[in-house]
Structure formats: structure tokens, C-alpha cells
Amino acid sequence: MSAHYRRTQVDAAAWEEAADALVAGETTLLSLWAEIGCVHMAVLDETGPDAAAGGGRIAILSLDCPDACFPSVGRRHPPAIRLERAVRDLFGLVPEGLPDTRPWLDHGRWGEESVPAAAYPFLPVEGDGLHQIPVGPVHAGIIEPGHFRFTCDGETVVRLEERLGYVHKGIDHLLAGAPLPAAARIAARVSGDSTVACSLGFARAVEQGLDIAPPLRAVWLRAVMAEVERLANHLGDWGAICNDAAFSLMLAHCGVLRERVLRTAATCFGHRLMMDRVVPGGVAVDLDAAGLAALHDLVALLRARVPPLVKLYDDTASLQDRTVGTGRVSPALVAQFGAGGFVGRAAGRAFDARRAIGDAPYDALSFEVPVLQAGDVNARVWVRIREIEQSLSLLEQLLRGLPTGPLRIPDDDLPRGSGEGLALVEAFRGDLFVWVRLEAGQVRRCHLRDASWFQWPLLEAAIEGNIVADFPLCNKSFNCSYSGHDL
Numbered sequence: 001m002s003a004h005y006r007r008t009q010v011d012a013a014a015w016e017e018a019a020d021a022l023v024a025g026e027t028t029l030l031s032l033w034a035e036i037g038c039v040h041m042a043v044l045d046e047t048g049p050d051a052a053a054g055g056g057r058i059a060i061l062s063l064d065c066p067d068a069c070f071p072s073v074g075r076r077h078p079p080a081i082r083l084e085r086a087v088r089d090l091f092g093l094v095p096e097g098l099p100d101t102r103p104w105l106d107h108g109r110w111g112e113e114s115v116p117a118a119a120y121p122f123l124p125v126e127g128d129g130l131h132q133i134p135v136g137p138v139h140a141g142i143i144e145p146g147h148f149r150f151t152c153d154g155e156t157v158v159r160l161e162e163r164l165g166y167v168h169k170g171i172d173h174l175l176a177g178a179p180l181p182a183a184a185r186i187a188a189r190v191s192g193d194s195t196v197a198c199s200l201g202f203a204r205a206v207e208q209g210l211d212i213a214p215p216l217r218a219v220w221l222r223a224v225m226a227e228v229e230r231l232a233n234h235l236g237d238w239g240a241i242c243n244d245a246a247f248s249l250m251l252a253h254c255g256v257l258r259e260r261v262l263r264t265a266a267t268c269f270g271h272r273l274m275m276d277r278v279v280p281g282g283v284a285v286d287l288d289a290a291g292l293a294a295l296h297d298l299v300a301l302l303r304a305r306v307p308p309l310v311k312l313y314d315d316t317a318s319l320q321d322r323t324v325g326t327g328r329v330s331p332a333l334v335a336q337f338g339a340g341g342f343v344g345r346a347a348g349r350a351f352d353a354r355r356a357i358g359d360a361p362y363d364a365l366s367f368e369v370p371v372l373q374a375g376d377v378n379a380r381v382w383v384r385i386r387e388i389e390q391s392l393s394l395l396e397q398l399l400r401g402l403p404t405g406p407l408r409i410p411d412d413d414l415p416r417g418s419g420e421g422l423a424l425v426e427a428f429r430g431d432l433f434v435w436v437r438l439e440a441g442q443v444r445r446c447h448l449r450d451a452s453w454f455q456w457p458l459l460e461a462a463i464e465g466n467i468v469a470d471f472p473l474c475n476k477s478f479n480c481s482y483s484g485h486d487l
Helices: 012-023 078-091 171-175 180-187 192-210 216-244 248-269 289-315 317-323 331-337 341-345 377-401 456-463 468-478 482-486
Strands: 005-010 028-035 038-044 058-064 069-071 094-096 130-135 147-153 156-163 419-427 430-439 442-449
Touching (some): 012 058, 028 078, 078 094, 078 456, 147 468, 156 456, 156 468, 171 180, 180 192, 180 442, 192 419, 192 430, 216 248, 216 377, 216 468, 289 317, 317 377, 331 456, 341 430, 456 468
Parallel strands (some): 005 058
Antiparallel strands (some): 038 058, 430 442
């Protein structure tokens, strides 16, 4: 089962008190979302008496909005601003006092066809000799769309402002009313590089809402898939970061290893990305003897190939010159935004949902959470390297302890009742939040929040004072998801 929590109906005063706690750093914002006539806020207490036990630390506050408005949290706590702008776009609820009232997901085309996108007023910057460089939303590579507006003094970036939302898919509304099998497929496609994590979060939230537990073998197989997904992404990112620092040799080596991981995933689970393999009630495929042998071979290969690449990275002075000290994010800003994953852990925030929440089987496994303080590109690379090492250790433990037994609760045997559930899982780029309300075996309302929501704003801070040519390097070291953010 996933994170224990409570949901409380509150009035405006209690909502404001919760915002006060966020501002004071007593709690961390997990997400903020809405439905018709109501807004919800999830907060995490990382300091309370239950924190060490991993339970009772998440609270959801719900505020009715009969007048279609609510007190803005973003007015005093910046991490809420983009979430509140999205709430207004999606549900028409107005955050009173919101300092940034521009649309976020709505690009001026909703509701009417053939209407040109509204002019978007980027924030003004004053100063002599400043110039702007617009980049995107269409980019030179095969990547998702996003617009970046640089204001520069010569080559030095004075301000970066992002405009996202170009791959908004209406996930919230697609999930509403969907039967569980269809909803699980939608959740698996929120962000393709995190399909296992998204599926796992959705499945755990549903299982909590229905008060069911998947078979033990399924729980362990889910963790195997999650660690394989983590390996593939960290290897790909490591190579791509080095490539953006003009060291393409590392990209070639890491690309070969990433491809080996993906092929092993296909051998073991029938799909390179393991899409639709984690489902409510368990898993859709088993790991046979051939798959088990392939995973052992993969671990042995990476154990042999990764250390020389680590040495190559560390010993290449021209590469270190590009990554060390570049794109710094302060620990204070990371803590304020509750940034997870390698962005947070590279700047002192030790949060990892696998350990903090303690869901099985991680509660029975031994692993470390690598944490650095520098907050630069180099630190984000090293966190990835250490997490590769930890994932290899976790895979070895999982394969040794893999229990026997059934794989899932059949769809026909899943309860058709009602309930609410929540999950917080550790995707490769950070914690992923899922909340679901079920009625008669269907999804009444579901909200997913990718880690990118709290990482994209920090990229704007990371590039300030750096040169324009270092933006691709900083951007890739974050590797935020467009699709996972735009939903």
C-alpha cells in the first residue's frame, strides 16, 4: 500500500494557515489541483514526529469554492503559482491575489477554432544594452515543444522565462469517468520516459482507494521495472549532458549501455519502456528464467562498464571545466520548491520517496540516497552516477529475494466500490504524486503531478548569470519533462 494520508475539508482561514506553514518551511507543497467547485492542496510534513516512520505525514486540504474563487497560495509561496494558473485554465476557479494572472496551459485557442494564439506578455526587464533571444517552441532536435525567452547582457543571461503547455493533452479530463483498465493506459502515457513510475503511482493510489493489496511477487516485479527504468534514463542523461559539453564520446558509450538496458527490458517484460506492465492489482507479465538470466547479465555488464566511464568523466579536464560551477541552484531555493530527484539531491535535499514513504519492497532493501551540496551541473551528474550504482545494488537484492506466487488480482475480481487513494513514488527525475477518487469501479477524478512542476522554475534560476551557450547543458542536467508537466 502507498502513503497514508488524511483529507480534511477546510474553510478559507484554515487554507490560509496551511499557506503560512508552507511559507515558514514547516511543510512542503506536494501539489495543488481542482475539480468543479472545489480546490485541493497536498502538503508533506518532513519534520513531524511521524516523519521517521514514513507514515501520517501527508495531508490533503479541500476548500469549496461556491463563488468560483479561493485564496491564492502562490501569492506568498511561489511554487504554487503555476499550479494555480493551471487550475484557473482547467476549471475556471480564480486564485484571489495570484501575482501572475497570465494563462498557463491555455494558449488562446481553447473553445474557438481558427483564433490566433493570444499574445503572451513576457515579464519586462529593464537595463541598458539588454537584448532578447527567443528559442522555441519548435526546437532543432527531436524533442517536445517549449518556449524559452532569454534576456541577455551580451552573452550573459539576465533572465530566462519559460512558456510551456504546448503538449497539453487534457489528461485530467480524459481520466474522469474512465474505467480502470482504460485509465491505467492513460496514466502510463503521461510521460513516456516515466511510464513505469506513472503506472505504479496510479496503481498504488487505486489500490489504496479500493483497500486491496497486490500479490507480493507483483510488488517486487514492479520495483525491478522501476529500477530498470531508472537505469535507462540516468545512463541516457549522463551521456546527453556530456554531449552538450562537446564530449560526444560519453554519449556514444552511454547510448550503447542505455540501448542494452532497453533491450533487456523488452526481453524480460515484452516492451522496451515496459509500458502497461504495471496495472491496478499487480503486473501484467511475469519474469521467466530467460528474463532473470538477462537481468543478471545486464547487472554484470554495467558493473564492468560503468566504473571506467566514471573515471573518464572525472579525468577529462575540458568536461569538468564546463560542468563544475555551471547552472547552480541554491539549497534554499531547492528546499522552498520541494524539488526532488537529482535536482534536489544535488543541492542538499535528501528526499527520496522510496525511503521517506517506505513502500514495499523498499522497506526491506538496503540502499543509500546520494546527496551533494554544490547544486551545479556536475553535482547533478554525480547524483545520477551514484543512483546508477544504487539501482544496480537494488536489482541484485530484488533478484535474490524475488518471491513466487500470483501476479495480479484479475480485473473482474477488482472491487467496484468507491474510495480515495494517494501515492507518492520515486520516478527517475523525482517524486511523482497521484491522487484518485473512485466511484463504482470508475475514476471519478484523478490528478497526477510530475516532478517537473517544481523543477522547471528552478531551471530559470539556474541559468541566470551563465552564458547563453551553457543553456543546453543546464537544461539537459535538469531534463524536465514537457509532457509530464503539460498533462
